[in-house]
Amino acid sequence: GTSNEEAENSGNSAQQKENGEGQITGSVMGDGSSTVAPITEALVEEYAAVQPNVQVSVGVSGTGGGFEKFIAGETDFSNASRDIKEEEAAALKDAGIEYTKFEIAYDGITVVVNSENDWATDLTIDQLKKIWIEDGTKKKWSDIDPSWPDEEIVYYAPGTDSGTFDYFDEIILDGEDLVRSAQLSEDDNVIVQGVVSDKNAIGFFGYAYYLENKDKLKAVSVNGVEPTNETIENGEYIPLSRSLYVFVNDGKVKENKAFFDFMKFSLENAGDMAEAVGYVRLPDEKYEEGLKRLEELK
Amino acid sequence: MVQRSGNGQSIQQLIAKNQKRTFKNIIEKGMPLFFIMAALISVITTLGIVFTLIFETIEFFKRVSIVEYLSGTEWYPFSGSNPTFGVLPLVLGTLKVTIIAIAVAVPLGLAVAIYLTEYATDRTRRIIKPILEVLAGVPTIVYGFFALTFVTPVLQTIIPSLKLFNALSPGIVVGIMILPSIISLSEDAMSSVPNGIREGALALGATKLEVSLKVVLPAALSGIMASIVLGISRAIGETMIVSLAGGATPTFDFNITGSIQTMTAYIVQVSSGDAGFGTTIYYSMYAVGFTLFIFTLMMNLVAHYISKRFREEY
Amino acid sequence: MENPGERQNLHSIERISVFRTNHFNLWYGKHHALKEINLAINENEVTAIIGPSGCGKSTFIKSLNRMVELVPAVKTGGEIFYRGRNIFDEGFEVEELRTKVGMVFQKPNPFPKSIYDNIAYGPRIHGIKNKKILDEIVEKSLRKAAIWEEVKDRLHHNAYGLSGGQQQRLCIARCLAIEPDVILMDEPTSALDPISTLKIEQLILELKKNYSIIIVTHNMQQAARISDKTAFFLNGEVVEYGRTEQIFSTPKDQRTQDYISGRFG
């Protein structure tokens, strides 16, 4: 396909050798968000079928861990489930690394309750904040709305050092503390289990986990909007949908033909792959815009 | 009469002819040099660990007072408004798991070891021991899921108030994980107690139980202690089981039915998490690592002292 | 056990058998190690068991307190009577037998405990906890084993600090502490130097007044010096059994003659 042409044009780097019918060789390294990882894995899997001689390896050190390696120059790209932080951007600058941010999919953070819960099916942002914020008291459902049961709320949330937690914390709680009695887990499946097992439980996690467990628990509508592919893609499910990003090292795109090719493939296929693994695709324009920017980097 | 071999030379003459002193000398001098260098690698490793941890730890203590760290009872590093770095909840989490693990593994392990050395036939021992050693090799994430998806639900039927994340279940499972090494090492220690000593006791009319508990066990004490120490170290250092089944909530209480976080689980959380490079949280990972290192170091020194003290020489 | 007067009495008239074996056989797996042993062993005598290596001496005396059963795949046939009771009877617990029939091994095997605890071990397992009584037993046993003077100042030191000969006497003392009726000794001096050996031999002669002693030895001179009766074993059989003087002076069997005249003890 298109990679054919590019392959012929450059070739100044030792690791990129041409190889018959548009086959290129080389290696690409990435790391970062565990949220983005399933999409990347799908992309790598598909890409391997097209370019079997390009070695793509991707770590799952989390968004922060990914940036750390990105700053150290160890990786070509870094997956992120949030935007880059100021400190990280500054560090990149210090390291003389120029980068570009690509959006590749949406993830809706889904607030869920036990399937027996018939009261808290629709919550406002304020109610969410009231439920989740740490205020030094033990909260009952009836504290949020007097018509709700007089029973203690049980909280399940992703680990405090995850992008999901961060995002929720920032958007819903304005950066204030999450209730300290929350049961935290590094594994979102476990949160699913927790909420399923307790009538008074509430929890949140990535949309993909909800999709897989739809029949076991209930998603809470936020301000009357239910999380679905449509509402996330068209931006109705605000504010709890976030973008997932890939940050690429500009220099590496120039140097490493295989990397360029992989990124190009990624942007072309990200939408499909995102949907395949339970995320929400971006509007097509966004991908096209990304491809254009990628071309400019070359 | 002098023996002649082969080509008519005496063996001593053959030997004299074969001496290649210089080459021999090089090997004789060279090998010990290689050995001592190998031995020094373990020292260098320790230095490397200290070196790895110390700079980031110092950086951390530039930002957080060491007093707050050591005496604080709140560990909320991710709190946006008011992060706190009191390590005690993490230490307590580690201690809870370790104590439960030891409470499970030591009696059970010693019982099995006694059974294998003193009661079981040779055949049984030769079958059971390697099977149990398989337990030792089972990856800890497997144990982690075992704790979360099997032990916790089973325990919940007995203790309804048990939370999904708790100290009890991972504690028990860590105990099971260290069981094989306790069994294996104490079994070795006990079976190396000379048989003559056992026979001496049996000949006095002692029962097997009395021989095991009053003669063999004390005689093997230093080996048994060593196995327990190693078990404790592994319990303290265990990561995946507690990350999966213990939760991620550092609490400062003595409740074992609720969610906890251990020092190791915290390190994994940060190292696979979102914390930005250069943040206090990032440095805290090293400080906790250092604490963990000091912790095991102290424990080993104490254990070393104890086992020296109670050694029964034979 | 009888009181001393009664014993003295018996002593002077006719010895009573403490052990009597009746067509006793023993197999290690398929190996027939003891064949049709018929022996009566007397009270308050020293009975020596001699014979070349592998003839079954150790096996025999370990049968008397059933220690041989610790070897897997041991089978026995026939009977052994200890003071009239078949030791293989259901009701006769092996622990009871061993409390009455003490044993001293070839290699001294003290417990890795203090000298005191070594001696007190037996009484303790039999339920004696009283400190004063234990002290008394320890002293008396050590005295009887002729080692009291050497160790009385270091009763609470580890027994492994003693020399080989001392360790062996300690083991004898340990055995005496539970006041057995019979003492079995399996080459008790073969690991010792001559001076220690002499001490142990003197001790045996002393102990014989109160105990029945069965001793396995390689050392013909030793057997001659200390025993009243001697049994010569060969290939798992008793070739000859009788008074020691007779066995050594006028053996009836040619094989005994051959073995004894070897005299390379």
Added chain:
Amino acid sequence: MENPGERQNLHSIERISVFRTNHFNLWYGKHHALKEINLAINENEVTAIIGPSGCGKSTFIKSLNRMVELVPAVKTGGEIFYRGRNIFDEGFEVEELRTKVGMVFQKPNPFPKSIYDNIAYGPRIHGIKNKKILDEIVEKSLRKAAIWEEVKDRLHHNAYGLSGGQQQRLCIARCLAIEPDVILMDEPTSALDPISTLKIEQLILELKKNYSIIIVTHNMQQAARISDKTAFFLNGEVVEYGRTEQIFSTPKDQRTQDYISGRFG
């Protein structure tokens, strides 16, 4: 080594000293284990070292091939001459000394290897690799140690399958395989039964024709039976040294007399 004729010659006139010690002293740390030893040990004789336990017998013969230096904190003073060369001299490699002065230990200690490999061990470490020569050495050594017939069909079986007595002869054969000049033996029969002991003693008498043998023994009879000279050690000193008949019949020193008359070997 001299040629046979020369040796024979010397043999018939006057014995040459293979070992001569000159004010030799040895300390284990602070313990003075050997004191001012002056002895000359002759070629082609059996020299017995006797004495009570702990008197320094083992220490002495282990000094002759410097095995004693394996003990940490050993200090020596004085000189030991092996065929005129001071064994402590810089230029005298300990490996060379030990190739000439072989040793057999109290407990048979074959390597856990095949019988063949046990014997071939010595030649091999000294660089003899030729299979044919090794075969020859193995056979010759086993024959000399009077064990060839018993093992020739199982040369490649593990040496631990042999009986104790056979193992000890194997160890002697192993020692012979490098054709030493002197053979040191530290109580070589004390772990053996009488029949095996007899065999070893016969072997020693046989070997004496070609080797000089120094043997430590507890067993007075044994010393009397097989040795030409006897040295009596006591507390690290040589009390008496001389022809065996003389030592055993008319000892000059009262202490020797006392020890020998004990006769509890």
Added chain:
Amino acid sequence: MVKYTDETIVMKRIQTRLKWNKVWKRIFFLATMFALFILVVLVGRIVFQGIGYFDWDFFNQYASRFPEKAGVKAAFIGSILLMLVVAPTSIILGVATAIYLEEYAKKNKLNDLIRTNISNLAGVPSIVFGLLGLTIFVRMFGLGKSVLAAGLTMSLLILPIIIVAAQEAIRAVPNEQREASYAMGATKWQTISRVVLPAAIPGILTGSILALSRAIGETAPLVVIGIPVIVHFLPDSLLSEFTALPLQIYDWAKRPQEEFQHVAAAGIIVLMMVLILMNSIAVYIRNKFQKRY
């Protein structure tokens, strides 16, 4: 002669003592059965969950977003390669250290330090080794997240276990064997290499294999080093990137789709099979070369 041991009391006590003996024998036996039972439950659950995905293809495919297409090819080969680095490094260093400590080391401060240090190192949490590996091998030596970097880290992690096992094995070789060799004029190294090591090999190997089984299942250090998970190629050198079985399993287990839990279980079966294979080798060696002295 005064009797201290009252015949009737002794007799009575024998009955209770025997009873206790029986009771405790049963307790000890039950404890053993309990430990075995746990193993059965543990393994049984996994096999039950994962057997459906466990087939030849599972070895022959890379990870995939489709559970039925997912396989352990990269992780399996990665783990094997990892062991190929860890085994020689840790065994050579471990045995050399053990030889030094048992055969050469005199009693002095330095050697005391080394000994104490090794027992301390045996207790250092694996995660701390992860931090060490990240700083020293990955960053300072610039080895990246390669097989070599991870292998060296794991080697250091299990080094103390191997040292201790080798020390035990070397110590168990009777001194008479060494003396026999020296007395033949053998040098120290000849004695060690021809007498001590051959006799100690079974002990060394079983200890090493058990240590390696631990290394193959370790997850935490790999997580800390940041070994990649998504890898669709086989490493072509020791410096290339790779992934390992426990990481792959951990990654699958965290996936939202339930099928991946089963895939993870299948991955665990592979890991356990490697483990059982290694243990069987240890048992075989132990039984075959069981010391005979």
